[in-house]
Amino acid sequence: MTDYDFSTLNDKEFENLSIDLISKDKNKRFERFKAGKDGGIDGRFYHDNGTQEIIQCKHYLKTGFSGLITSLNKKNNGINEIDKVKKLNSTKYIFVTSLPLSAENKKAIKELFAPYIKNDSDIYGQEDLNQILGSYPDIEKRHYKLWLSSTVVLDRIINNAIESRSEFLLEDIKEKSKYYAITENHNKAIDKLEESHIIIIAGEPGIGKTTLAEHLALWYIEKDFKFYNIENSINEAESIYKRDEKQIFYYDDFLGTNYLNAIEDKKDSHIVKFMDRIKKDKTKRFILTSRTNIFNQGLALSDTFKSKNIENEEFIIKIESLKDIDKALILYNHIWHSSLDEEFIDQIYIDKRYKQIIKHKNFNPRLIAFITDIQKIQKEQIIAKDYWNYIVDKLDNPQDVWKNTFDTQSDDFTRILVMMTVFNGNKIEENKLRDSYNKYIELTRLTSNSHASKDFDSIIKEVVKYFLNRNTTYHKKIEYSLFNPSIADFVLNKYKNNSVKLKHMYLVLASAKSLKELRSLNFLNRIDKSTYEEIILFLYQKLDVETENIDYTIMLLYMEKFINIKRDDIDVLKRNTFIQNIINEPKDFTLIDEFISIVSFMDLDELEINSHDFILKIIENASLEEDVVNSIMKLIDIFYITDADIIKKINELVNEYVGQELDGYMSDIGISDVDFDEHIGGEIEDGEYYMETKEYYVKDGCIEDCIDNGFDEVIKNLNLDKKIVIDRDGVINSIDRDKITERLVESYINTNDYEPDHREVVHNVIDSIDELFQR
Numbered sequence: 005m006t007d008y009d010f011s012t013l014n015d016k017e018f019e020n021l022s023i024d025l026i027s028k029d030k031n032k033r034f035e036r037f038k039a040g041k042d043g044g045i046d047g048r049f050y051h052d053n054g055t056q057e058i059i060q061c062k063h064y065l066k067t068g069f070s071g072l073i074t075s076l077n078k079k080n081n082g083i084n085e086i087d088k089v090k091k092l093n094s095t096k097y098i099f100v101t102s103l104p105l106s107a108e109n110k111k112a113i114k115e116l117f118a119p120y121i122k123n124d125s126d127i128y129g130q131e132d133l134n135q136i137l138g139s140y141p142d143i144e145k146r147h148y149k150l151w152l153s154s155t156v157v158l159d160r161i162i163n164n165a166i167e168s169r170s171e172f173l174l175e176d177i178k179e180k181s182k183y184y185a186i187t188e189n190h191n192k193a194i195d196k197l198e199e200s201h202i203i204i205i206a207g208e209p210g211i212g213k214t215t216l217a218e219h220l221a222l223w224y225i226e227k228d229f230k231f232y233n234i235e236n237s238i239n240e241a242e243s244i245y246k247r248d249e250k251q252i253f254y255y256d257d258f259l260g261t262n263y264l265n266a267i268e269d270k271k272d273s274h275i276v277k278f279m280d281r282i283k284k285d286k287t288k289r290f291i292l293t294s295r296t297n298i299f300n301q302g303l304a305l306s307d308t309f310k311s312k313n314i315e316n317e318e319f320i321i322k323i324e325s326l327k328d329i330d331k332a333l334i335l336y337n338h339i340w341h342s343s344l345d346e347e348f349i350d351q352i353y354i355d356k357r358y359k360q361i362i363k364h365k366n367f368n369p370r371l372i373a374f375i376t377d378i379q380k381i382q383k384e385q386i387i388a389k390d391y392w393n394y395i396v397d398k399l400d401n402p403q404d405v406w407k408n409t410f411d412t413q414s415d416d417f418t419r420i421l422v423m424m425t426v427f428n429g430n431k432i433e434e435n436k437l438r439d440s441y442n443k444y445i446e447l448t449r450l451t452s453n454s455h456a457s458k459d460f461d462s463i464i465k466e467v468v469k470y471f472l473n474r475n476t477t478y479h480k481k482i483e484y485s486l487f488n489p490s491i492a493d494f495v496l497n498k499y500k501n502n503s504v505k506l507k508h509m510y511l512v513l514a515s516a517k518s519l520k521e522l523r524s525l526n527f528l529n530r531i532d533k534s535t536y537e538e539i540i541l542f543l544y545q546k547l548d549v550e551t552e553n554i555d556y557t558i559m560l561l562y563m564e565k566f567i568n569i570k571r572d573d574i575d576v577l578k579r580n581t582f583i584q585n586i587i588n589e590p591k592d593f594t595l596i597d598e599f600i601s602i603v604s605f606m607d608l609d610e611l612e613i614n615s616h617d618f619i620l621k622i623i624e625n626a627s628l629e630e631d632v633v634n635s636i637m638k639l640i641d642i643f644y645i646t647d648a649d650i651i652k653k654i655n656e657l658v659n660e661y662v663g664q665e666l667d668g669y670m671s672d673i674g675i676s677d678v679d680f681d682e683h684i685g686g687e688i689e690d691g692e693y694y695m696e697t698k699e700y701y702v703k704d705g706c707i708e709d710c711i712d713n714g715f716d717e718v719i720k721n722l723n724l725d726k727k728i729v730i731d732r733d734g735v736i737n738s739i740d741r742d743k744i745t746e747r748l749v750e751s752y753i754n755t756n757d758y759e760p761d762h763r764e765v766v767h768n769v770i771d772s773i774d775e776l777f778q779r
Contacts, residue, residue: 008134010102011065012149012182014340016776018063021150022100023047024143025136026059026128030098034059045092046100057096060085065102069109072101076116089120098126105129148186151226177218182341183373184219185333187326193220201282202290204258204314206299209489210370210402213293214256224252224289234258238274239629245281245288247671247747252289253282257489259294259302273630276314284674331362332773334369338376347388348381357392358777364399370490374398374405383470384408406494409470417458420444422471425484426495427509429521434482436515437464443512500531507542516555516595523563540564549582554593557582562598565605580610587613590621600635604642616643616650623653628661630721640725651727658728662718663735669714670744675752678706700752702745711736 010018023036023046034047034057047059064072076085089097097120099113110127121127137144144151193216196203203220207213225231229252234241241253258275282290294302303309326334335358339349352358361367374380375395386394398405410419424440425432432440438460444450445458452458464484468474471491472484486492499505510518526536544564551557561579583603585591593599599622619639626632636654639645681701715736724730 008137008150009065009130010063010133010150013063013102013147014337015061015063016336017147017149018102019046019061021143021147022061022128022133023059024146025133025140026098026100028140028143029136032057047098051095055095056092057098058089058092058094059098059100060089061100063102069103069105072103073112073116086116089117094120096126097121098128100128100133102130102133104131149181149184177222180215181219181222183334183337184215185330185337187330187333189216190219194223197224197289197291201285201288202279202292204292204294204299206294206296208296208368209493210368212369213295215369217254217256217291217293220291221252221254224250229289238278241278242668247285248287248751250287252291255290255292257294258292259298276309279314281672284672284676328362329773329776331367332358332776335361335372336776338372342376343378344376344381345388348391351388351392352395353777353779354392356774356777359773361395361399362773366399366402368402370488371398371402371405374488379469380409383413385413402490403494403497406491410491410494410498414470415452415454416450417445417452417463418467418471420450421463421467421484422491423495423499423505423509424513425472425486426492427506427521428513428515428518430489430492431483431485434484436513437484440512440514444508447508447512496525496530500525501535503535503538506531506535507539510539510543511546514553514556516559519556519559519563544578547578549578549585552591554586554591555595558593558595558598558602561602562595565602580606584611587611587615587618590618592621592625594625596622596626596632597635600638600642604638608643613643616645616647619643619645619650620653623650623657626657628657628664630661630665633658633661634721634723637723637725637728640727655728658722658724659731659735662715662722662730663738665718666711666714666735666739669717670710670739673710673714673744673748675748677710678748679703680749680752700749702748707741707744711739711741 010021013021020036023034026047027034030049032049034049036047045058046061049057051057062072062075064075067075078084079087083091097117099117099121103109105113105127107124109129110124113127114121114124193203193205197220205213205217221231227250229250232241232244232251232253234253234255238255241255245251279290282288303314339352352361361372375398381391381394384394401407410422414422421437421441424437424444428436441460441463456462464472464474468484471487473487475483475485510522522531522536522539525531526533540560540563543560547557547560549557561582564579579602583606586593586599622639623636626636636657640651640654645651679702681703682699715732719730
């Protein structure tokens, strides 16, 4: 049996649902009244003789049964709900509430509305509504926010999460779903996904990209698609990709502010290749989001994006695409589900001020969430009579929504933790954050006059309340991320010219990730170029070349290299010593491209190279990716390698890469890539009955053609050294042709397994803002 408490619905949504349910239960089509001054009527059925039956709905979860009874008796303008019913003088009055009702509760309501409520069966409580829903699942599915909160759907959502971090995200989406206002964008986006299997949702900050993307994911999860939340790299999705299994992949902010590094690291080509796989596979969906300006800059910089026309998958959300009634629903949902006291809500209703919010040029869903958040209001010590001024200030100055909370209501210790998260790329592991925090306090000798503890564990509790989310990663580590992306915008704008603060911050963070973020900020002109160079030179001066923080040092030397081109006052001895140490004692590191870029810039006569064992260490740690394989082949010329063992190892790496890529290429070919033959035969059964049989085959030569084309496709982007020999026959013969043929034939026979569901959800039955906000 269904077991809803209807808490995800606002009062107007509950009324619409109730009318649908009572119409089914009474087998009568009750007329639904628009939201607003209903005079005690939410639904009505007219009889031929002129008499009428009335439905009245009350959604009183917050106050309980006693609050319900109080509200029914309370007089406004000299009239209460009982008086309204008497005035209507209907032949039957049907009362509906979202509250659970006992027999005694129903008796009390019946007596209150006597003689208009004839029977207990005309009083519907939570249990009664659930019972009707169990008999009419089509109603359940039409009311999206109700359906989303069902136990069955929630279980399916969690069970369909791939990895624990995906499960955490889905639980978070479910919790926020009560604020979701279904607009036309919802159904249009589903149509686009059904058409091409891919959607890139682009829009300005705070417009609702992530919210729409998350609810599209839920739509497919309910249809048994397995869900995977990509956090760092498309490689994560490739590793769990399963052909013929329904999967949906979600990549929020897929280029990020660090899109320059993404493109330099060839992530653009990885993403495009993955998109190509998705397009060919009817059992897959791929949802990506990006800020409009970053997506456009990514398109401008990436030749891969241009050549593949990925802008065709773009679905742009603009605030202009939201109708005023859509904005009204967003605002109304946030008010209804907030913990705001009535005296605060009253301020929004004075002179219909809600219209000023809806029509404000800076309206966006993120800002609405901020101004209705009771914790932030309490943090800033706003009282009811000042609430409207608070709203207007935030709307007029959206860039400063965090100003008072961050500058006035937080101390230096709190601000440090927020800044470290921002300058580390908006995410940071707990151990890293703790270590950096303690180092910063020691470095700056920061003290407090307060008696309250300022140790990390005490401060982080406060920070999590207002600025950071605390998550558990796939590797069971604790990680902190920004509660809201707009925090980063505020912090970056505040400290972009504070070179002293920035130098100290990056010194204690000391990670390759933070340096990549710094480089991206410089590229985006988020910090001044001279400030950027000042930070790099400062970090270089403080660098300990004996450090075990190898990737950080490589990234710093890589960034310093570009400054060094224009300067002659930099001590290159540090750089040479560090590289010499790696040559003498091979170490583990991942930034192979950057390392090779550094050594190719150096005069190798300054180094003493007695062994090339360090190259074997690099090969050992190398990932099988195109850019990494190409970089390792460069080492042959850079270091004039003739050692047969090293050449052999590089050859093995390249051949392994080619074999892996060809295998992946063949895994991606679909029924449209080959031709089929069919053989019709038959046999006699019992000497009388002729049974026709039909068998399908992939035409001769098709698989071999695909393998040859795939091999050529894989090696065309490899910068092959003359010492590298690809074992073409060995690689091609490793492909399991029987397995590929069997898969293609099975797919050809079962081409219609997945039936797209174009069911649309109810997204709006209210056409007047005033009616929606009528109290």
